[in-house]
Amino acid sequence: MMLNPDQPESDLPWGQTDTDSFNVQCGSMAAEPEHGEGKARSAHVPALSREEKRRRRRATAKYRCAHATRERVRVVAFNGAFAEMRKMLPTLPPDKKLSKIEILRLAICYISYLNHVLDV
Template structure:
């Protein structure tokens, strides 16, 4: 290929481990937020645990319903 050759960034083991820890914390935080949202959105007791996308869609519908109710 022509043009400048790109140098690949060397990532150390320590940097990779730190990135993994940050990603695990990020995912834990995201999962906690979704769990909290699931508790706020009304569902039937027999329903399976909602996926993230189902939770978001149901929350949108619920917020719209509550908004209409207040108007």
């Protein structure tokens, strides 16, 4: 919860003063009873939404490292699949380097050609 420093005390939630807002945000209890209260009141920390929990979890170094590792594995598998597809496509010269989009376009043309051969 963001508080405006110019916000009057009466507008603060739960009747807090500006110094109390830090304790409430951190989830701790008020240090001293206020206005003759017998006990320190418990801090009310609103539950985090699913999206906020996801953002906090993704912000950790452990999560980022694991995500980067998964992404590297995915990219290696993706490139391997393109390499396998490239081996099955006829080109001249056979060792010509093709981009991924060229491989896909050539595969479409080759499949269309093979379909035509089967129809005849």
